[in-house]
Amino acid sequence: MPDTTGDIAASHKIPALCGNIIGGETYTQGDQIPVICPETEEVVTHAVEADDETLDLAIRTAQETFEQGEWSKASSDHRQKVLFRIADLIEKHQEELAWLETLNIGAPIRQSETRHVTRAVLNFRFFAEYCSQTSGDAYYQQPDYLTVVTREPVGVAALIGPWNAPIALTTMKIAGAIAFGNSCVVKPSEFSPLTAFRVTQLLLEAGLPEGVVNLVNGRGGSTGAALSSHDGIDRLSFTGGTATGRAIMSAAGKNLVPVTLELGGKSANIIFDDADYEQALDGSLLGIFSNNGQQCLAGSRILVQRSIFDRFVADFVSRTNNLRMGSSFDRRTEIGPLATKSHFNRVLSFADLAREEGCEILTGGRAADGYSSGYFFEPTVAVTPRNDLRICQEEIFGPFATIQVFDTPEDAWRIANESDFGLVSYVWTSSLETATTAHKAIKAGMVLINTPIVRELRAPFGGFKDSGVGSESGASCEAFYTEQKTTVIPMAKPTLPKLGSEA
Numbered sequence: 070m071p072d073t074t075g076d077i078a079a080s081h082k083i084p085a086l087c088g089n090i091i092g093g094e095t096y097t098q099g100d101q102i103p104v105i106c107p108e109t110e111e112v113v114t115h116a117v118e119a120d121d122e123t124l125d126l127a128i129r130t131a132q133e134t135f136e137q138g139e140w141s142k143a144s145s146d147h148r149q150k151v152l153f154r155i156a157d158l159i160e161k162h163q164e165e166l167a168w169l170e171t172l173n174i175g176a177p178i179r180q181s182e183t184r185h186v187t188r189a190v191l192n193f194r195f196f197a198e199y200c201s202q203t204s205g206d207a208y209y210q211q212p213d214y215l216t217v218v219t220r221e222p223v224g225v226a227a228l229i230g231p232w233n234a235p236i237a238l239t240t241m242k243i244a245g246a247i248a249f250g251n252s253c254v255v256k257p258s259e260f261s262p263l264t265a266f267r268v269t270q271l272l273l274e275a276g277l278p279e280g281v282v283n284l285v286n287g288r289g290g291s292t293g294a295a296l297s298s299h300d301g302i303d304r305l306s307f308t309g310g311t312a313t314g315r316a317i318m319s320a321a322g323k324n325l326v327p328v329t330l331e332l333g334g335k336s337a338n339i340i341f342d343d344a345d346y347e348q349a350l351d352g353s354l355l356g357i358f359s360n361n362g363q364q365c366l367a368g369s370r371i372l373v374q375r376s377i378f379d380r381f382v383a384d385f386v387s388r389t390n391n392l393r394m395g396s397s398f399d400r401r402t403e404i405g406p407l408a409t410k411s412h413f414n415r416v417l418s419f420a421d422l423a424r425e426e427g428c429e430i431l432t433g434g435r436a437a438d439g440y441s442s443g444y445f446f447e448p449t450v451a452v453t454p455r456n457d458l459r460i461c462q463e464e465i466f467g468p469f470a471t472i473q474v475f476d477t478p479e480d481a482w483r484i485a486n487e488s489d490f491g492l493v494s495y496v497w498t499s500s501l502e503t504a505t506t507a508h509k510a511i512k513a514g515m516v517l518i519n520t521p522i523v524r525e526l527r528a529p530f531g532g533f534k535d536s537g538v539g540s541e542s543g544a545s546c547e548a549f550y551t552e553q554k555t556t557v558i559p560m561a562k563p564t565l566p567k568l569g570s571e572a
Contacts, residue, residue, distance in 0.1 A: 494517070
């Protein structure tokens with residue numbers, strides 16, 4: 070076990086087994102998947118894989134719970150109170166949940182606390198407030214009729230979470246689905262089940278009726294595929310890789326199940342010579358190295374205007390070399406290990422590819438020295454001669470930045486858009502004209518001007534092109550997790566033609 074340098078480890082327990090939680094009961098029969106700490110490479114527990122019978126039970130339980138109506142027909146005031154209690158419980162267990170998240174994925178403990186768990190709390194509080202403000206529509210333009218439009222929960226939502234930020238992103242799906250009265254079946258990544266298991270327990274403790282949220286574990290190719298193609302689900306939300314997203318959408322489409330997909334990214338981070346230089350430097354480091362670089366919204370393609378290119382590259386490399394790499398449980402650590410061995414090997418392969426493609430690796434590009442265990446990869450910076458190289462086009466998903474030079478704003482927009490992805494883009498400039506042009510010119514779901522990522526839950530978050538389908542926000546989730554029903558009521562007894570009344 071890792072040295073946690075504090076009392077947190079002593080006060081929190083790793084579950085002996087991450088079972089499947091269905092209807093409030095924990096099921097522990099089935100094949101076991103080892104859960105590995107990326108820092109020590111030790112197996113810390115096992116997750117029980119849900120077979121077809123267990124998955125069917127979870128979906129049937131969600132359906133029955135929905136039909137019974139204790140949650141689906143509850144008032145928004147009641148659902149609001151429960152959602153607030155969930156948020157309070159997650160906040161109360163912040164240290165424990167952050168410790169489990171770090172143990173499972175290697176995120177630095179301070180980031181787990183201040184970003185991942187804090188976001189989970191915000192997710193439930195936001196939807197608690199949002200669901201109490203929803204409304205319908207009434208149309209009375211036809212004087213003899215009143216037309217009323219209301220929204221109803223859809224039924225059972227299948228929610229498939231990612232491994233890179235499990236608690237933050239999976240709770241967004243859970244909160245968005247249950248706020249409007251749905252039941253759901255949640256499948257965390259087989260690599261990172263710890264916080265999903267603990268959060269599901271806290272949901273029940275907060276008073277959420279049993280069977281509203283059901284947890285199933287398993288591999289993407291088995292449990293995930295079976296869940297996606299199951300005819301008992303009414304909606305499916307997935308966050309993960311683009312190739313997997315295509316397979317999930319295809320499987321769900323056979324049953325005409327609507328999906329939202331938040332997929333990969335290869336975001337441009339554009340720095341103009343009139344930018345606040347220190348802010349741009351700080352923001353660029355945060356954009357690629359936060360969460361050990363394992364984030365779909367990473368500003369991994371850094372584009373720098375020629376007049377400041379040499380200065381920026383030198384400063385960026387210097388700061389990269391000063392990043393504090395070490396145990397993720399050390400509160401001073403800025404870069405920890407990558408989440409899995411297979412992913413470590415994949416990121417490492419891009420360093421070899423960069424050399425083959427004629428790029429200059431200025432720092433990093435190899436396994437970090439000084440570690441007897443763990444998937445530690447040196448933060449890497451490569452200068453690339455052009456944008457069509459694989460390291461500029463494929464999502465690396467690690468602490469690996471590429472830097473390119475550009476001359477004019479038109480060059481920057483062209484390079485930014487020369488990508489199959491379109492999730493996020495960052496622009497650093499003091500020019501209002503450049504900023505407003507960026508807003509129009511860049512093909513991405515979110516454009517951030519002079520700031521690293523800021524997630525406003527009232528605004529949609531989703532990608533263009535291969536970065537996704539649909540989006541998540543208050544209004545987006547309401548539209549996705551509810552059905553619209555139109556009811557027409559005559560204001561007076563209508564006069565109807567009497568078909569067939571004459572011989």
